[in-house]
Amino acid sequence: MSILTLNNVGQSFGDFDVFSGITAAIPNDAKIGLVGPNGIGKTTLLRILAGLELPSSGSVTRAQGTRLGYLRQEAMEAFAGRANTVYAEMLTVFGDIKAQEAALHALELRMAAGEVGDVLDEYSAAQQAFELAGGYDYELRISQVLHGLGFGKEDWETPLGRLSGGQKTRALLARLLLERPDLLILDEPTNHLDVEAIEWLEGTLRLWGGALLVVSHDRYFLDKVVDRIWEMSRSGVELYRGNYSAYVQQRQERWERREVEFEAIKERFLKELDYVKRNIARDATTNMAKGRLRRLIREVRVVQAGGLQTLLDKQWGQVMEEVDISESKWGVMDVEQAIKGLHSPTRRPPKLNFRLKTTLRSGNLVLRTSSLEIGFLDTPLFVADPIQLERQECAALIGPNGTGKTTFLRTLMGQLEPLSGTIRFGASLKVGYFAQAHEKLNPDNTVLEELLGHKHMLLGPARNYLAQYLFRGEDVYKPVRLLSGGERGRLALAILALEGANFLLLDEPTNHLDIPAQEVLQEVLEQFDGTILLVSHDRYLVDRLATQVWELREGRLVVFPGPYAEFVTARQEADAAAKQHAVEQRVEARRGQNGDRQSKIEARRRERALAEMEEAIHRLERRLAQLEHDLQSASHAQDLTKIQQLSAAYADTQSTLEESMEAWAELADA
Numbered sequence: 001m002s003i004l005t006l007n008n009v010g011q012s013f014g015d016f017d018v019f020s021g022i023t024a025a026i027p028n029d030a031k032i033g034l035v036g037p038n039g040i041g042k043t044t045l046l047r048i049l050a051g052l053e054l055p056s057s058g059s060v061t062r063a064q065g066t067r068l069g070y071l072r073q074e075a076m077e078a079f080a081g082r083a084n085t086v087y088a089e090m091l092t093v094f095g096d097i098k099a100q101e102a103a104l105h106a107l108e109l110r111m112a113a114g115e116v117g118d119v120l121d122e123y124s125a126a127q128q129a130f131e132l133a134g135g136y137d138y139e140l141r142i143s144q145v146l147h148g149l150g151f152g153k154e155d156w157e158t159p160l161g162r163l164s165g166g167q168k169t170r171a172l173l174a175r176l177l178l179e180r181p182d183l184l185i186l187d188e189p190t191n192h193l194d195v196e197a198i199e200w201l202e203g204t205l206r207l208w209g210g211a212l213l214v215v216s217h218d219r220y221f222l223d224k225v226v227d228r229i230w231e232m233s234r235s236g237v238e239l240y241r242g243n244y245s246a247y248v249q250q251r252q253e254r255w256e257r258r259e260v261e262f263e264a265i266k267e268r269f270l271k272e273l274d275y276v277k278r279n280i281a282r283d284a285t286t287n288m289a290k291g292r293l294r295r296l297i298r299e300v301r302v303v304q305a306g307g308l309q310t311l312l313d314k315q316w317g318q319v320m321e322e323v324d325i326s327e328s329k330w331g332v333m334d335v336e337q338a339i340k341g342l343h344s345p346t347r348r349p350p351k352l353n354f355r356l357k358t359t360l361r362s363g364n365l366v367l368r369t370s371s372l373e374i375g376f377l378d379t380p381l382f383v384a385d386p387i388q389l390e391r392q393e394c395a396a397l398i399g400p401n402g403t404g405k406t407t408f409l410r411t412l413m414g415q416l417e418p419l420s421g422t423i424r425f426g427a428s429l430k431v432g433y434f435a436q437a438h439e440k441l442n443p444d445n446t447v448l449e450e451l452l453g454h455k456h457m458l459l460g461p462a463r464n465y466l467a468q469y470l471f472r473g474e475d476v477y478k479p480v481r482l483l484s485g486g487e488r489g490r491l492a493l494a495i496l497a498l499e500g501a502n503f504l505l506l507d508e509p510t511n512h513l514d515i516p517a518q519e520v521l522q523e524v525l526e527q528f529d530g531t532i533l534l535v536s537h538d539r540y541l542v543d544r545l546a547t548q549v550w551e552l553r554e555g556r557l558v559v560f561p562g563p564y565a566e567f568v569t570a571r572q573e574a575d576a577a578a579k580q581h582a583v584e585q586r587v588e589a590r591r592g593q594n595g596d597r598q599s600k601i602e603a604r605r606r607e608r609a610l611a612e613m614e615e616a617i618h619r620l621e622r623r624l625a626q627l628e629h630d631l632q633s634a635s636h637a638q639d640l641t642k643i644q645q646l647s648a649a650y651a652d653t654q655s656t657l658e659e660s661m662e663a664w665a666e667l668a669d670a
Helices: 042-049 086-112 118-132 138-148 165-179 195-206 219-225 244-279 286-304 308-312 316-322 332-340 405-412 447-454 459-467 473-477 485-498 515-527 539-545 564-597 600-637 640-669
Strands: 002-013 016-027 031-035 057-062 068-071 183-187 211-215 228-233 236-241 365-376 379-384 387-390 394-398 420-425 431-434 503-507 531-535 548-553 556-560
Touching (some): 002 042, 016 236, 031 042, 031 219, 042 183, 068 165, 086 118, 138 195, 195 219, 219 244, 219 539, 228 244, 394 405, 431 485, 459 473, 600 640
Parallel strands (some): 031 211, 503 531
Antiparallel strands (some): 002 016, 548 556
16 A cells, blocks of 8 residues: 655756656655765755655555655754753654553552542553553653664753754654654754664664654665665666665666667667668558558657657557657668667666776785774874784774774874874785865865866866866866765765875765765775775675774774674674673672572572573574565565565564663663
C-alpha cells in the first residue's frame, strides 16, 4: 500500500525547469534513498512532498490520515518562539500520555480519600490504556534518543534558543524520531552527527516501522539504512532495488544494456532504410517501401524525442498516435541523416575525468614512527602506537573532531614538531597535501589563474585540463572566493593532480562533493599507484580504501592492522566485552554488599538463574549479529520479501534481547 503518490510532478522558477515528469509512489514500509547531483532539486522535491511548496505541475497525493515528519538540512528556525528546554521539548511529543498520567494521579487521590467501586474500575481501565500508549516507557525513550544523538544529561535543560544550528537540527531529529510519523523525510540527517551518533541512527532507522525517504551524501549510511534508491534527474526519477552498493551495480548494468539496445535500434533503422532505398522506385514494391518509410520516420522522431523505451516495449500503436508526420517533408536522404545523427538517450551525469599519476616510485617503507607524541603549542593531544606504513598502502586516520587529526598531518609535513618521539620517512618520497579548508587557494584569483599559478600551461591546454574537473566555458574565470565548497574541492584536486606525488595526505577530500564526484574520487584513489594517509568521516571511502585503520580516541592513536570492516567488528566486540565486564563488576560489588544478608542456598539459586539468563542473552546477541549479516546479503541480492522477513525477525529479536537485559539487570541488582 502506498502512503504517498507523485504524478508527473515538476517545479520551475521562471523559465528554468528545475525538474519535471516525476512519477513515483512510496509504499508504507519503504526505506528510500534519494540521490542525484548537487543542484538537481532534491531538497525542493522534499519540500513539495512535505507540503511546504507547491509544484509547478503535477500532483502529490497522501493516503488519508498519513502523519509526516520532515527534517530540513539546517533547522535554525525550527524552534522559533519556543522557550522550552531540550528535554521539555521532547515531552511535548507525549502530551496525550501526560494527560493520561495526570488523570491516573487524580484517580489515585480519590481512592486514597476512600472512594471505591466505580473509581477502582475506572482506574483499572485508565491504567491499561496508559500502559498500551507507552506511558511507562516514554521517559526511557526520550533518554535513549537524546543520548543516541549526542545530547548528554548536562544538555537536557539547555533552552532551545541557546542551541547552535547543528544542535537544533539534532534536537528536531530527536523529536521526529519520538513522534514516529508514518513517513519520515530526512534531508542530510548525518550532517551534524559524529560517527557514534550516526551508527546509533542507522540502527534506529533499520528498525523504523514506517516509511522513510532520505537524502544523504553518506553512502555508507545509505548502504546500512535504505532498501531502494530513487535516482533523480531533470526529467524524473529512476527506481533501483536494494541499498546504495546494489544501486551502483544496477545502474552500470542498466547503462550498458541501454547502450546495446540503442545500437540495436539504430542498426534496425539502417536496415529498414536500406530496404526503402532498394525498393521505393520499383513499381511492384513502391507502395510497401513508402509505407515502411513513413513508419521509419515516426520511429526516428520518437527516438529523437527521447522515447526509445516506447520502441523497445513495441508500443507501436502509441508511436502512431503520438507522432504526426502529415506535414513532414522528409525524404530518404533526410531520414538517413537523422538516423546517423541519433545520440544515445542514456543520460549519464557529467563526471570528473582525471587520474592521479606519480612521477617517482617511492621506497617500500613510507613512514615509521616510534614513541610519538603529537601536540600543539606544547599542549599534548595524543600519543601514538608504533606506526609502519608501506608503499601502496592506505591508512585511514579516524576519530572525533578536535582530537588532533589535522595537527598530525601538519606534523608529518614539517609545519609542526612532535612533542616527543621520532618520525622516519622512506626514500624518494614526494608528498601531496589536500587540505579540507583549501586554505592554499587564493580567493582573489580566478580558477584559471589559480591553476596557472601552480603550473605554466598554454591557455588552450589549461582550459581543457580544467574541463576534466567540470570547469567549462566561463566557469574558468569565476573568482575562487565565489566558488561553492564542492567547486573549491574540485579545484584543489586539479592542482593536487599536477604535483605527481607518491604519498598523499588527504584531509576530508570528499567534503562538499556530491555523490557522483565522490564515486569518481574513490575510483581515482583506488587506482593510485602510491601511498595514502586518509583523514575522512566518509566511511564508504574508508571502507573501500583502507588497508589499516588508525583510531584516535581518549588521547591515544591505536593502530588496527586491517580493513575498516574488520576494525568495526573488532570494536563492537571490544565494546560489548567492556560493557559485560562493567556489569559483572557491578554484580560482584552488589554480591559483596548483600552477602551477609543472603543465605548460601539463595545465592546459589540466584547465580544459577543469572548464568542461565546470560547464556540466553549471548544466544540472542549471536542471533542478532547473524540477522544483520543476512539483512545485508538480502539487500545486495535485492530480495525484498526476504528483507521484510528478516527485518521483522530482527525487530522481534532486538525486543526480546532488551527485555532479557532488563530482567537480568533487575535480578543482578536485587
